[in-house]
Amino acid sequence: MPELGINIDHVATVREARKTNEPDPVLAAALADLGGADGITFHLREDRRHIQDRDVQLLRETVTLPLNFELACEKNVVDIACQIRPYQATLVPERRAEVTTEGGLDVFGNRARIIEVIQQLHDAGIVVSLFLDPDEAQIEAGQEVGANAVELHTGAYAHAAARFDFQRELDILRTAAACVVDLGMVLHAGHGLTYHNVKPVAAIQHMGELNIGHSIIARSITTGLVQAVRDMKRLIERGAGLS
Ligand code: PXP
DSSP states (O other): OOOOEEEEEHHHHHHHHHHHHOOHHHHHHHHHHHOOSSSSEEEOOTTTTSSSSHHHHHHHOOOOSSEEEEOOOOHHHHHHHHHHHOOOEEEEOTTTSSOOOOOOTTTTTHHHHHHHHHHHHHHHHHHEEEEOSSOHHHHHHHHHTTTTTEEOOOOHHHHHHHHHHHHHHHHHHHHHHHHHHHHHHHHHHHEOOTTTTHHHHSSSSEEEEEOOHHHHHHHHHOOOOOHHHHHHHHHHHHHHHTT
């Protein structure tokens, strides 16, 4: 069954909207653990719009689940990741004007820098995952630059409106997933996954990890985070039973 990584950035987004000290993403990580999360994911953005350096330090000191540190290939955050030594780092593209991570990493366009960063992270003992569009050429390039895992960008699938588009995007994800596994990398997926669309993705063969944030944090406002995580775990379990 795929593991569930809870992305806690959105908790910090609410806090930063008022530049105050609540809600606390570190407390959210503890509650996600109680709800059955398998890992905690956070993105330390260059502009520090949500997660702050202090959060990262406190997460390192308090969370016993594996940490998945999302970051761009920027020296400042790469150095912090190497010092924090999470279990895993996921390299993502970053654009200042975006609302959230909008596309997968372009391995071709940034090949030399990505190789350098992967080496630096590996030297620090960190497993490296690349956030990629479900595109075979990018996935092959990801394997060539030395990634251990690929997180497939599920945004196009999640935003597919018509049933026909949904099926097409799911087929694209399945083909890309097979490519990741055939190339010997660990398979992850994430972005835009919800209680309504998660099951078919959880059912993809060899799916190792799903990283989900917005939908779970949104539900937690009404149900509480422990329950929201439990609900998602149950759906993933059911989805995995379909494969
Ligand atoms: N995976 C990656 C690489 C992301 O950048 C994000 C968004 O922060 C997620 C997963 C989670 O996406 P969502 O918040 O839409 O569940």
